[in-house]
Amino acid sequence: MRGQLSALCFGIGINLVLMAAPSLCDTPSKGAQDLDLSPEIIKNSPVLQRWRRQVPNVLEDIKNDPSFPTKVRLGYSYFSSEEALGVNIGVEDVFIGRSGLTVSGKYQATFNGQHKAYGADLHYYLRPLGSYVNIAPVIGYRHLETNSYSTDGVNLGAKLLLVLSRGGAADISLTQSWVSPGSGEEVGLTTLSVGYAITQNLRISTDIQLQNAKQDKDTRFGAVLEWMP
Numbered sequence: 001m002r003g004q005l006s007a008l009c010f011g012i013g014i015n016l017v018l019m020a021a022p023s024l025c026d027t028p029s030k031g032a033q034d035l036d037l038s039p040e041i042i043k044n045s046p047v048l049q050r051w052r053r054q055v056p057n058v059l060e061d062i063k064n065d066p067s068f069p070t071k072v073r074l075g076y077s078y079f080s081s082e083e084a085l086g087v088n089i090g091v092e093d094v095f096i097g098r099s100g101l102t103v104s105g106k107y108q109a110t111f112n113g114q115h116k117a118y119g120a121d122l123h124y125y126l127r128p129l130g131s132y133v134n135i136a137p138v139i140g141y142r143h144l145e146t147n148s149y150s151t152d153g154v155n156l157g158a159k160l161l162l163v164l165s166r167g168g169a170a171d172i173s174l175t176q177s178w179v180s181p182g183s184g185e186e187v188g189l190t191t192l193s194v195g196y197a198i199t200q201n202l203r204i205s206t207d208i209q210l211q212n213a214k215q216d217k218d219t220r221f222g223a224v225l226e227w228m229p
Contacts, residue, residue, distance in 0.1 A: 063131075064130055066129040067130050067166045068129075068163055068167075069093070069167065069168040070094050070095060070228065071093065071168070071195075071203065072090075072091050072226065072229070073091065073092060073106075073205070073225075074088070074089055074224065074225055075088045075205070075222055075225055076222070076223055078220065078221045079114075079115050079218060079219075079220050080218060080219040080220070082146075084112050084114060085111055086111055086115065087107075087108070088108050088222050088224055089108075090106030091105055091106075092104045098129075100126070100128075100136075101122065101123070102124075102125070103120065103123075104140075105119070105121075106120075114146065115147075117142065117145070118142075118143050119140055119141050119143055119155060120140050121138050121139065121140030121141075122138070122139050132162070132163045132166075133161070134160075134161045134163070135160050136158065136161070137157075137158055138155065138158055139155070140154070141154060142177075142179045142189075144211070148213070148215045149213055149216065151179060151180055151187055152179070152180070153180035153185070154179070156181055158175070158177075159174070160174045168197055170196050172193070173192075173193045174191070184214070187211060188211075188213075189210070189212075190209065190212070191208070191209040193205060201229075204224070204225060205222075205225075206221075206223055207220075207222040208220070208221055208222075
């Protein structure tokens with residue numbers, strides 16, 4: 001008799017669990033769709049608004065959202081050959097869609113007029129934009145003018161980018177390119193740049209560029225303030 005009563009109680013318990021299971025499983029999904037938050041909080045949070053429309057693929061976003069920002073640059077440069085100070089103006093990595101293709105432009109000149117350089121380049125990042133390490137072929141145009149020579153033409157090379165902290169907080173880049181490669185006016189450009197954010201939208205950056213031509217060699221040191229739109 002005691003065994004039969006135990007079996008009966010066990011059976012009733014199992015049935016109650018099975019009957020309650022669907023409602024228990026439905027509760028989280030209902031809560032996810034109807035957040036118990038004030039309209040003001042949701043209105044002021046783009047993230048919550050996006051999640052209410054559609055739950056995002058976070059891993060895919062991390063992979064494809066750029067780990068480095070577009071930067072507008074303004075600063076000073078020191079040219080060793082002329083021992084002169086100059087201005088350094090440019091914009092770096094303006095994204096064209098979400099393809100990994102960016103465009104950059106720069107202008108550099110000494111205040112005494114003895115050195116001038118300007119041009120624009122296209123970079124195509126081969127790894128996903130969210131990567132901490134990336135490499136990009138470089139193709140563009142460059143004009144170089146010094147007391148020793150003047151040249152202009154196609155600029156070909158490659159860029160290595162190391163992102164130490166996403167969103168432009170800290171990164172290091174190394175670029176090697178050649179202006180008018182294969183010609184008698186070929187000039188090699190090696191540029192090392194280090195940037196660090198001081199606010200959400202401002203960075204300070206330092207760069208060293210070696211300019212190697214048959215006629216002369218030069219080294220440029222730069223200190224730049226960068227604005228991240």
